[in-house]
Amino acid sequence: MKMPRVMLLVGAATAILAFATAACGSGDNGGSASPGPFTDDPTPIQGLATVAEFPTDIPRSDGKTLTLAGPPTRIVSLSPAATEIIYALGAEAALAAVDNQADFPDGAMSFSTKVDAYEPNIEAIAGLDPDLVIVANNGSGIVEKLDQLNIPVFYQDIDKDVRSISDVFGQITLMGRVTGRSAQATQLLTGLGDRLKVIQDGVQGANASTGPRVYHELDQTFFTISDESFIGDLYRTLRARNIAGSGGGSAYPQMTQEAVIASNPAIIILADEEFGVTVESVKARPGWSAIEAVQNDRIFGIDPDIVSRPGPRIIDALEQLAKLIYPTRFR
Amino acid sequence: MQLAPARTVRIAAAPGRAPLVLTWRRMLPSYALAAGLTCLVALVAIGWGTVRISPLTTLAILLDHLPLVSTGEHAPTYDAIVWQVRAPRVILAGMVGATLAFSGAAYQGVFRNPLAEPYLLGVAAGASVGATLIIVSPLFITAGLLSPLPPAAFAGALIAVGLAYMLARTGPVVPATSLILAGVAVSSVGTSVVTYLMLEYNTRTLAILNWILGGFNTASWTDAGIALPYMLVAIVVILPYARILNVMQLDEDQARQLGVDTERTKLIILGAASLATAAAVAVSGLIGFVGLVVPHGVRMMYGPDYRRVLPLSAFFGASFLIIADLIARTIDPTFEVPIGVITALVGAPFFLFLLRRQQRYGGARI
Numbered sequence: 205m206k207m208p209r210v211m212l213l214v215g216a217a218t219a220i221l222a223f224a225t226a227a228c229g230s231g232d233n234g235g236s237a238s239p240g241p242f243t244d245d246p247t248p249i250q251g252l253a254t255v256a257e258f259p260t261d262i263p264r265s266d267g268k269t270l271t272l273a274g275p276p277t278r279i280v281s282l283s284p285a286a287t288e289i290i291y292a293l294g295a296e297a298a299l300a301a302v303d304n305q306a307d308f309p310d311g312a313m314s315f316s317t318k319v320d321a322y323e324p325n326i327e328a329i330a331g332l333d334p335d336l337v338i339v340a341n342n343g344s345g346i347v348e349k350l351d352q353l354n355i356p357v358f359y360q361d362i363d364k365d366v367r368s369i370s371d372v373f374g375q376i377t378l379m380g381r382v383t384g385r386s387a388q389a390t391q392l393l394t395g396l397g398d399r400l401k402v403i404q405d406g407v408q409g410a411n412a413s414t415g416p417r418v419y420h421e422l423d424q425t426f427f428t429i430s431d432e433s434f435i436g437d438l439y440r441t442l443r444a445r446n447i448a449g450s451g452g453g454s455a456y457p458q459m460t461q462e463a464v465i466a467s468n469p470a471i472i473i474l475a476d477e478e479f480g481v482t483v484e485s486v487k488a489r490p491g492w493s494a495i496e497a498v499q500n501d502r503i504f505g506i507d508p509d510i511v512s513r514p515g516p517r518i519i520d521a522l523e524q525l526a527k528l529i530y531p532t533r534f535r
Numbered sequence: 536m537q538l539a540p541a542r543t544v545r546i547a548a549a550p551g552r553a554p555l556v557l558t559w560r561r562m563l564p565s566y567a568l569a570a571g572l573t574c575l576v577a578l579v580a581i582g583w584g585t586v587r588i589s590p591l592t593t594l595a596i597l598l599d600h601l602p603l604v605s606t607g608e609h610a611p612t613y614d615a616i617v618w619q620v621r622a623p624r625v626i627l628a629g630m631v632g633a634t635l636a637f638s639g640a641a642y643q644g645v646f647r648n649p650l651a652e653p654y655l656l657g658v659a660a661g662a663s664v665g666a667t668l669i670i671v672s673p674l675f676i677t678a679g680l681l682s683p684l685p686p687a688a689f690a691g692a693l694i695a696v697g698l699a700y701m702l703a704r705t706g707p708v709v710p711a712t713s714l715i716l717a718g719v720a721v722s723s724v725g726t727s728v729v730t731y732l733m734l735e736y737n738t739r740t741l742a743i744l745n746w747i748l749g750g751f752n753t754a755s756w757t758d759a760g761i762a763l764p765y766m767l768v769a770i771v772v773i774l775p776y777a778r779i780l781n782v783m784q785l786d787e788d789q790a791r792q793l794g795v796d797t798e799r800t801k802l803i804i805l806g807a808a809s810l811a812t813a814a815a816v817a818v819s820g821l822i823g824f825v826g827l828v829v830p831h832g833v834r835m836m837y838g839p840d841y842r843r844v845l846p847l848s849a850f851f852g853a854s855f856l857i858i859a860d861l862i863a864r865t866i867d868p869t870f871e872v873p874i875g876v877i878t879a880l881v882g883a884p885f886f887l888f889l890l891r892r893q894q895r896y897g898g899a900r901i
Contacts, residue, residue: 423742425752425753426752451869452869454869454870457870458870458871460585462616462620465616468612479742489753489755490615490619490755490757491615491616491620494614
């Protein structure tokens with residue numbers, strides 16, 4: 205992911221420009237309205253909108269509440285999905301730093317400071333002087349550390365609280381409230397909802413209980429997704445049957461090779477091509493020739509970033525999967 | 536090898552007991568018992584898994600794959616599971632368990648050190664460096680035979696052991712203590728290289744960890760075929776040295792006086808054991824505990840004679856790892872427990888039980 209230095213410079217320049225624009229329009233709530241010449245003088249109507257939305261209380265996954273007096277202007281996002289949502293809402297000017305997994309949209313690649321999402325360095329984060337930190341996974345105990353430093357934390361656990369497409373939409377709504385861009389969030393959701401509807405209409409008549417069996421592979425040790433995850437909800441929406449079922453209650457269970465073979469999936473979706481797994485290598489796996497998907501050449505790769513991030517591109521993933529699973533219904 | 540061609544070796548007996556005279560022939564029943572047990576364990580393990588297949592069907596499928604035997608038609612799914620997934624997995628686990636325990640026993644014999652194990656001279660660390668370098672490189676492909684992972688791990692393991700051996704060498708002799716220290720040093724260097732690579736390429740961390748934790752999740756007949764020759768060579772080369780290993784337990788100087796070429800013996804036994812261990816590690820990752828504990832368990836049950844310890848370690852190592860793998864793949868339906876966790880969890884209490892029993896009732900010393 206190394207970029208030529210020129211591109212980095214261009215990116216940095218863009219980011220600085222974006223910042224300047226953001227400073228002008230920090231109270232801006234109208235999206236299309238261009239910021240006035242006086243930076244700290246929002247028009248009365250926009251001011252009113254700000255008053256109506258803030259202060260705002262956002263529930264957190266650990267049961268606590270995040271209270272924001274106004275829209276944050278120095279956000280550190282430790283969630284690539286949240287970063288994508290922020291960009292989609294046009295609130296990227298409020299971002300101070302993103303995590304090192306963030307690579308979409310292109311602008312997210314241009315941040316000079318990147319924080320490790322798995323082992324976040326509390327000092328590095330505090331040094332950025334953020335007025336909001338977005339956390340999607342508290343495996344490292346970062347939420348408590350930030351609480352101790354009185355840094356506001358938006359904590360929505362990606363495993364516990366994001367388990368369906370509507371949960372993803374809920375995240376977009378929340379992010380709209382946090383950034384003071386509820387109107388943009390509504391607009392974004394209307395567009396996503398329309399596209400979701402097209403898919404839902406397209407699978408009308410398909411019987412969910414006899415739908416195609418799908419195996420969604422996360423890595424070559426047969427970790428997969430269950431109905432408990434939002435990826436499982438994509439397949440549910442498509443009326444396909446995910447062979448891991450409810451996964452024994454685990455959102456991301458591991459299957460045994462023999463269980464995959466015995467489930468005889470009609471379609472295999474590979475989200476692990478970046479680990480070197482290919483359609484050919486799956487076909488060559490011993491014993492897999494007994495699987496319908498292998499016999500009928502119905503093994504497909506999918507961009508794991510699109511399908512595994514609970515952000516706006518989840519509908520892209522849904523559309524791609526729809527075409528792979530029902531080539532005749534969707535073109 | 537200038538040892539007198541005696542057919543028996545007298546083992547120092549505990550005070551008050553008659554000297555034990557053991558011949559190869561008198562050991563046959565224990566070999567047969569251990570071999571039978573291993574076969575039984577393997578059969579049960581092939582019949583058992585997350586997908587339920589009746590023992591009769593399993594047996595019929597297995598027999599069907601023997602030459603000249605036909606047991607009729609079987610569901611292709613069951614055939615694939617039993618013959619392509621479970622059987623190679625169980626066989627490979629058995630082979631790796633046998634190799635590790637056998638090599639561990641040989642290492643302990645050469646070093647006369649109860650803590651010696653087959654990873655002592657840097658096999659594990661060297662293999663990890665080799666495997667990790669492949670995983671972080673663009674070469675990382677996981678397509679069966681084409682995968683460059685096993686050869687890289689194998690090469691890494693041999694380079695590490697070779698390095699330790701050269702570093703420890705002073706003139707014509709390689710003192711055992713220097714060899715152990717050199718192995719420890721080479722291992723630390725390897726471990727730090729792997730740690731660095733894991734942090735530097737954090738998108739590949741999971742793949743590296745998966746390899747290091749080891750296991751038989753994706754075992755195939757190809758893997759078993761790759762490891763088999765090395766394992767056979769090690770056994771064929773080392774087994775004839777069992778009596779010489781017995782003599783070497785006295786003291787290196789005394790063994791030399793009795794006509795044992797200790798340097799040559801060390802080089803041959805360690806070389807063969809390391810080669811087999813490197814092959815085992817290349818196809819299964821790092822699996823701890825087996826190489827250290829199984830030989831001790833055998834000594835506690837059957838005494839210190841290497842003519843017993845070596846072959847029985849192989850059989851019991853095989854059974855032990857097959858059982859550990861069976862537990863790893865069946866205990867939790869939502870994920871596969873890393874086999875190293877099982878070998879330690881099951882192995883340690885059993886080992887302690889043997890240790891306590893030995894202390895209470897006396898018996899063979901380690």
